[in-house]
Amino acid sequence: MQGYRRVQKSVFEPDELRALKAIYDDVTAEDWFDPDQREAFARYLIETCPDIAAMKRHRSVAEASARIFYSRPPETAKAVGWL
Numbered sequence: 106m107q108g109y110r111r112v113q114k115s116v117f118e119p120d121e122l123r124a125l126k127a128i129y130d131d132v133t134a135e136d137w138f139d140p141d142q143r144e145a146f147a148r149y150l151i152e153t154c155p156d157i158a159a160m161k162r163h164r165s166v167a168e169a170s171a172r173i174f175y176s177r178p179p180e181t182a183k184a185v186g187w188l
Contacts, residue, residue, distance in 0.1 A: 125150055125151070128150060128167055129146065131164075131168075132167060132168055133146065135171075137172065137177060138171060138175060138176060139175055139176055139178070142174075142175040145175065146171055149170065149171075149174070149175075150167065
């Protein structure tokens with residue numbers, strides 16, 4: 106089953122979900138973020154964040170990963186004047 110990974114944590118506390126959602130909302134609202142990649146980015150956050158407190162401290166890591174893997178294609182960015 107290609108593309109599926111085991112989720113590190115199966116139960117999140119409400120405050121952990123709020124923290125994940127805040128990161129998700131902030132990053133997906135950026136102009137460079139590809140809206141077609143929202144689901145994949147959400148899956149990435151859940152799969153790679155066993156420690157939500159650490160992710161809140163290291164939000165820049167999530168944003169850097171999103172810029173690398175979930176940003177708009179260069180031709181789209183050029184067409185709308187971002188590059």
